[in-house]
Amino acid sequence: MRLIIKDKYDDVCQYTAEYVLARINEFNPTAERPFVLGLPTGSSPIGVYKKLVQFHREGMLSFKHVITFNMDEYVHLPRDHPESYHSFMWENLFKHVDIQPQNVNILDGNAKDLEKECTEYEAKIAAVGGIELFLGGIGPDGHIAFNEPGSSLSSRTRIKTLAYETIIANSRFFGGDVNKVPKLALTVGVGTVMDAREVLVIISGAGKALALSKCIEDGVNHMWTVSAIQLHPRGMIVCDEDATLELHVKTVKYFKSIEKVHSLLTTEGSKVGLDGKVRYSEAQ
Amino acid sequence: MREFFHAIKRDSVLVSANADFKTTKPSYGFLTQHRLNAVLPVLPSRPHLLSDHIFSNKARPIQHPDSFEITLEMMKHDRASSPTAMETDIPEPYQKIIKFTHCDVLRNGKIIKDETLWVRGGKIVDPAALFYGAEHGPDEVIDFKGKKTLIAPGFLDLQINGFFGYDFADIPNIETSLEVVSKGLLKYGVTSFCPTLVSSPAEVYHGVLPKIAARKGKKSGHAEVLGAHIEGPFLSSQKKGAHDVDVLRSAPNGYADFIDCYGPTLEEPDSAIAIITVAPELEGLHACIKELKQRSKIVVSLGHTKSNYKDAEAAVAAGASMITHLFNAMEPFHHRDPGPVGLIGSSLQNCPVDKPFYGIITDGVHADPSSVRIAYVAHPEGCVLVTDAISAAGVDGEIFTLGTMTVRRKSEVEVVIDGTETIAGSVVTMPTCIKNLVRFTGCTLAQAINAATLHAAKCIGLEHRKGTLMPGTDADFVILDGFDEKDPSVFNIASVYVNGEKVEF
Numbered sequence: 001m002r003l004i005i006k007d008k009y010d011d012v013c014q015y016t017a018e019y020v021l022a023r024i025n026e027f028n029p030t031a032e033r034p035f036v037l038g039l040p041t042g043s044s045p046i047g048v049y050k051k052l053v054q055f056h057r058e059g060m061l062s063f064k065h066v067i068t069f070n071m072d073e074y075v076h077l078p079r080d081h082p083e084s085y086h087s088f089m090w091e092n093l094f095k096h097v098d099i100q101p102q103n104v105n106i107l108d109g110n111a112k113d114l115e116k117e118c119t120e121y122e123a124k125i126a127a128v129g130g131i132e133l134f135l136g137g138i139g140p141d142g143h144i145a146f147n148e149p150g151s152s153l154s155s156r157t158r159i160k161t162l163a164y165e166t167i168i169a170n171s172r173f174f175g176g177d178v179n180k181v182p183k184l185a186l187t188v189g190v191g192t193v194m195d196a197r198e199v200l201v202i203i204s205g206a207g208k209a210l211a212l213s214k215c216i217e218d219g220v221n222h223m224w225t226v227s228a229i230q231l232h233p234r235g236m237i238v239c240d241e242d243a244t245l246e247l248h249v250k251t252v253k254y255f256k257s258i259e260k261v262h263s264l265l266t267t268e269g270s271k272v273g274l275d276g277k278v279r280y281s282e283a284q
Numbered sequence: 285m286r287e288f289f290h291a292i293k294r295d296s297v298l299v300s301a302n303a304d305f306k307t308t309k310p311s312y313g314f315l316t317q318h319r320l321n322a323v324l325p326v327l328p329s330r331p332h333l334l335s336d337h338i339f340s341n342k343a344r345p346i347q348h349p350d351s352f353e354i355t356l357e358m359m360k361h362d363r364a365s366s367p368t369a370m371e372t373d374i375p376e377p378y379q380k381i382i383k384f385t386h387c388d389v390l391r392n393g394k395i396i397k398d399e400t401l402w403v404r405g406g407k408i409v410d411p412a413a414l415f416y417g418a419e420h421g422p423d424e425v426i427d428f429k430g431k432k433t434l435i436a437p438g439f440l441d442l443q444i445n446g447f448f449g450y451d452f453a454d455i456p457n458i459e460t461s462l463e464v465v466s467k468g469l470l471k472y473g474v475t476s477f478c479p480t481l482v483s484s485p486a487e488v489y490h491g492v493l494p495k496i497a498a499r500k501g502k503k504s505g506h507a508e509v510l511g512a513h514i515e516g517p518f519l520s521s522q523k524k525g526a527h528d529v530d531v532l533r534s535a536p537n538g539y540a541d542f543i544d545c546y547g548p549t550l551e552e553p554d555s556a557i558a559i560i561t562v563a564p565e566l567e568g569l570h571a572c573i574k575e576l577k578q579r580s581k582i583v584v585s586l587g588h589t590k591s592n593y594k595d596a597e598a599a600v601a602a603g604a605s606m607i608t609h610l611f612n613a614m615e616p617f618h619h620r621d622p623g624p625v626g627l628i629g630s631s632l633q634n635c636p637v638d639k640p641f642y643g644i645i646t647d648g649v650h651a652d653p654s655s656v657r658i659a660y661v662a663h664p665e666g667c668v669l670v671t672d673a674i675s676a677a678g679v680d681g682e683i684f685t686l687g688t689m690t691v692r693r694k695s696e697v698e699v700v701i702d703g704t705e706t707i708a709g710s711v712v713t714m715p716t717c718i719k720n721l722v723r724f725t726g727c728t729l730a731q732a733i734n735a736a737t738l739h740a741a742k743c744i745g746l747e748h749r750k751g752t753l754m755p756g757t758d759a760d761f762v763i764l765d766g767f768d769e770k771d772p773s774v775f776n777i778a779s780v781y782v783n784g785e786k787v788e789f
Binding site for chain 2: 079080086087090094095100101104106
């Protein structure tokens with residue numbers, strides 16, 4: 001697992017967006033061979049989306065052959081509600097870029113049969129060959145998507161009851177009225193996220209510092225679901241300095257030193273790819 | 285395909301399609317009760333979907349006897365045929381989707397920077413609904429990249445007596461007048477209007493209102509006729525302005541006089557009348573207003589009136605919700621009795637509205653810039669720009685008619701009743717009114733446009749259709765450019781769309 005430590009949130013977004021840009025362009029997606037991207041909602045990724053939109057405007061990035069899967073959606077919240085994740089994605093990303101509607105997948109919280117919706121979602125992911133890169137953010141309690149503490153680390157897409165804490169925290173988006181906050185959500189499972197060929201988690205701010213330390217310094221634990229990333233062959237966390245408050249100095253220094261070496265190796269023309277793997281030229 | 289999903293039981297386990305195939309078995313599909321139900325597709329063009337060596341050895345994935353392949357095509361087909369797909373959203377015949385992008389949009393009174401506007405079938409559509417529902421992108425993209433552009437709702441003119449030499453009071457030719465004016469107004473960005481009739485005898489209304497009713501509503505390539513604005517004949521003879529004093533009347537018999545005067549269209553649900561201007565101090569008028577408001581949605585406006593403040597307030601309590609060409613043909617503002625003008629400073633309670641809307645002509649002649657500023661500052665949300673234009677507008681020439689009067693063009697901006705100094709309507713255009721409101725009051729261009737769009741639509745209860753550019757409203761809008769950073773009043777109408785169609789000039 002890689003841990004990239006940046007000075008502040010802006011740098012985290014810049015780095016992440018540039019990484020996504022490089023990954024998509026390196027992949028060189030076509031209609032037959034689309035790039036499948038997993039996407040989060042929430043406050044952490046907003047900056048990343050802004051940068052991606054900017055790249056798109058500058059002509060550096062196209063979403064024409066990108067298929068997206070979102071992590072979660074509230075149950076029984078109208079699709080056009082400003083707080084729905086459909087609205088979030090539309091406002092922050094989709095309306096600005098050239099993504100094709102048929103390539104966008106978001107769980108339908110108003111589906112008649114919610115369980116079927118979840119099973120179908122997994123099937124859709126599988127049908128396009130799995131997710132190439134899953135972006136994620138986390139909650140202060142270390143939850144990834146709506147997989148709150150105690151969620152099975154092998155969970156799949158399913159209906160989830162929201163923790164009371166989450167409902168209270170989210171009430172700020174619903175006029176401060178706890179009763180208006182949806183109590184259920186559809187979410188991809190920890191297993192679904194970990195099935196992606198690469199997972200990149202953004203962690204920013206002092207509020208998430210404990211979660212970051214639990215995620216990387218302690219063992220894999222269902223009480224901090226994002227810690228499952230430890231078992232992923234290609235996991236990556238991008239965080240800012242504030243988020244490292246709870247980490248050991250040793251941990252921070254270690255990961256920084258690794259990245260230093262990595263950045264030396266991944267310069268253009270080097271033999272190490274973005275993924276840290278050795279590149280073999282055609283001749284070989 | 286749907287059967288396949290039905291077959292997936294609750295205890296189904298998805299066997300990962302994208303695990304690291306170098307180390308794990310290439311199993312991918314659903315296991316139900318330990319039986320592999322389906323093998324999910326592998327795109328041959330995606331070599332690293334499975335590990336490279338599977339394909340390099342030309343090996344096919346192991347097919348279970350009970351399995352079948354799901355292809356991307358099948359997934360798409362399933363979505364299109366499922367009942368939840370928005371098949372009803374794709375109407376017949378197919379209506380194309382136009383997306384305007386990289387422009388500012390004046391939506392519901394606020395400028396939204398770098399926004400998009402989506403139009404389909406003559407309506408503004410919610411792009412998110414289109415995106416998620418029809419799963420369909422735009423058929424046509426109009427990109428204003430690099431050029432500062434504002435899309436604003438088409439202007440509404442709630443008071444216009446004529447234009448281009450045509451006078452709506454010329455009853456025999458009303459159809460021609462409506463045709464010419466509704467076409468001609470588009471170049472000024474006016475996409476809907478209320479043809480205004482000066483005080484006339486009852487038989488005139490009986491003759492002309494059915495014709496207006498017939499011409500009401502949308503017509504391709506024309507500004508929409510919203511319904512007539514009838515000024516009079518229940519007006520004060522002392523504040524007659526350019527109205528013929530002989531036809532003015534009061535309503536001693538109450539509402540019966542209204543019916544007698546305007547005819548049955550008064551109570552029709554889709555009445556030919558949008559606004560009636562009355563002088564509330566006349567005998568029987570309060571009762572008429574009350575009765576009319578109970579029976580119809582027609583807006584009652586106060587104008588050509590001698591009424592004092594108390595009387596005007598009582599009229600608002602009875603149901604009046606607008607003042608006609610503020611400051612003109614009414615008692616001037618006096619600090620002990622502010623007259624109808626005082627209503628814009630009031631905060632009425634137990635009335636349908638706390639302050640009425642007010643039509644105002646910002647040609648610099650009908651009200652001094654300073655008066656406009658006072659009114660605007662007192663009640664900005666109630667400001668409704670009207671031109672009160674007459675047949676002399678939009679054409680050259682000196683002598684014109686207004687109802688039964690002969691009027692003379694006195695200067696570029698002023699027309700008077702021939703032989704007098706009484707102002708008889710204006711020759712101003714709506715874009716000039718908007719520019720002047722910015723110059724007179726220092727408001728922003730967006731606020732001035734609101735006075736010609738949003739406020740007007742609200743005033744006549746049409747904000748669900750006009751003046752907001754909200755999804756579901758009519759696709760009547762103007763595309764403005766040519767802004768000047770130093771002078772916020774400057775703009776140019778680059779193009780006009782009515783009913784979602786671009787108007788060719």
